[in-house]
Amino acid sequence: MIIKPRIKGFVCITSHPVGCLENIREQATYAKTQLVTDDRKPKRVLVIGSSTGYGLSSRISAAFSCGADTLGVYFERPAAGERTASAGHYNSEAFCKLARESGLKAEDVNGDAFSNEIKEEVIAKAKEFGGTFDLVIYSLASPRRTDPVDGTNYRACLKPIGAIYKNKTLDTDRKEVKEVTIDPANEDEIFQTEKVMGGEDWEAWTDALLDAGLLSADCLNIAYSYIGPQVTQPIYRNGTIGRAKLHLENTAARITEKMKNAGSGKAYVSVNKALVTQASSAIPVVPLYVSILYKIMQELGTHEGCIEQTCRLFKDRLYGEGQTQVDQENRIRLDDWEMEPSVQQKIIDIWPTVNTENLYEKTSFELYQKEFHKLFGFGREDVDYELDVDPSAPL
Numbered sequence: 001m002i003i004k005p006r007i008k009g010f011v012c013i014t015s016h017p018v019g020c021l022e023n024i025r026e027q028a029t030y031a032k033t034q035l036v037t038d039d040r041k042p043k044r045v046l047v048i049g050s051s052t053g054y055g056l057s058s059r060i061s062a063a064f065s066c067g068a069d070t071l072g073v074y075f076e077r078p079a080a081g082e083r084t085a086s087a088g089h090y091n092s093e094a095f096c097k098l099a100r101e102s103g104l105k106a107e108d109v110n111g112d113a114f115s116n117e118i119k120e121e122v123i124a125k126a127k128e129f130g131g132t133f134d135l136v137i138y139s140l141a142s143p144r145r146t147d148p149v150d151g152t153n154y155r156a157c158l159k160p161i162g163a164i165y166k167n168k169t170l171d172t173d174r175k176e177v178k179e180v181t182i183d184p185a186n187e188d189e190i191f192q193t194e195k196v197m198g199g200e201d202w203e204a205w206t207d208a209l210l211d212a213g214l215l216s217a218d219c220l221n222i223a224y225s226y227i228g229p230q231v232t233q234p235i236y237r238n239g240t241i242g243r244a245k246l247h248l249e250n251t252a253a254r255i256t257e258k259m260k261n262a263g264s265g266k267a268y269v270s271v272n273k274a275l276v277t278q279a280s281s282a283i284p285v286v287p288l289y290v291s292i293l294y295k296i297m298q299e300l301g302t303h304e305g306c307i308e309q310t311c312r313l314f315k316d317r318l319y320g321e322g323q324t325q326v327d328q329e330n331r332i333r334l335d336d337w338e339m340e341p342s343v344q345q346k347i348i349d350i351w352p353t354v355n356t357e358n359l360y361e362k363t364s365f366e367l368y369q370k371e372f373h374k375l376f377g378f379g380r381e382d383v384d385y386e387l388d389v390d391p392s393a394p395l
């Protein structure tokens, strides 16, 4: 069949297997130019949330910059008849194909990472995998979580705390800049968001891996966070999701303590740059901010995508010269170029002037759209989208 993008709001319900394969090949090619030469580079890596966005790029950096074997965990939909698989499913299949062709081990577990069953399955697979992990990347982004202890369902929300939030936002479907008004979250919504996107599940994964003796003496255990600019502060960092990220960041210290006591390395949170991913495109205001940010950083020559960020994380921060550089809160900062005062000043200057009419001139919305299509394997110049493809055929 001919597969075309079918976009509904901030998701695309189709994805293209060949486009996804080429995306992975492109990222792997870049990662190979960013070789990590340090002796401490990881040999066996577990990536939780490995099928898209930051987790996927982390897995690609681990394999193609470090030569590591990887075990990936994700929650993705396989193809069924005429229905395409989700992009993350094709991405993972493509990754495993390319990694194995390079002589690396690559195994996957597809299921709910929040559940005890999937943790047990991963641990059983990890034991067969050939030794302990020297790097764990925790990169889940999910709107919901079922507590594995008591079965309670929690839902995350994207709301301000304490006051109504009014700001500009971008309707990416209609290509329209408009006002958005969001009511503040109540205590229960704050609590539920923390339950989903806070550090509880990261800690549960660490406990399970420590109990199973699966973390090496020098293991690094990394989770991803975001801080962001003044314009998104009420909806992001000071909102429900920011509260969850604070919880995640505070969990890092406790996890490090547990890992130290077990003689198994340490944990860090890495604060990454704002980028177009399936998760970030769902956050109000963020797509407009990202479109402006892309323009500024492209002009400065400092623009990065997920793979450039994760390669920098591996090469300069985790396995660079000397100690891992951290901020006062012990966080790794990969958002350093995004948060440069001159970049943020430009955001503040441009923000009030952007409207529907000048959207393409004042921002890089065109690049935003291209990157969004690319998340699902579309819009690549080296793929013939008029060719017939079987969505269920192995890549």
Ligand code: NAD
Pocket: 048, 049, 050, 051, 052, 053, 054, 055, 073, 074, 075, 076, 088, 111, 112, 113, 114, 139, 140, 141, 142, 224, 225, 226, 271, 272, 273, 274, 275, 276, 277, 278, 279, 280
């Ligand atoms: P993403 O949507 O691209 O990836 C999410 C991953 O989580 C996918 O692999 C998905 O399969 C997996 N997942 C979701 N629910 C799952 C479940 N129940 N079980 C197993 N796997 C599940 O998201 P992303 O933007 O790459 O975000 C990853 C992390 O990076 C998040 O912590 C996010 O806050 C952080 N981060 C993102 C940005 C950004 O701009 N995108 C910036 C800084 C930090």
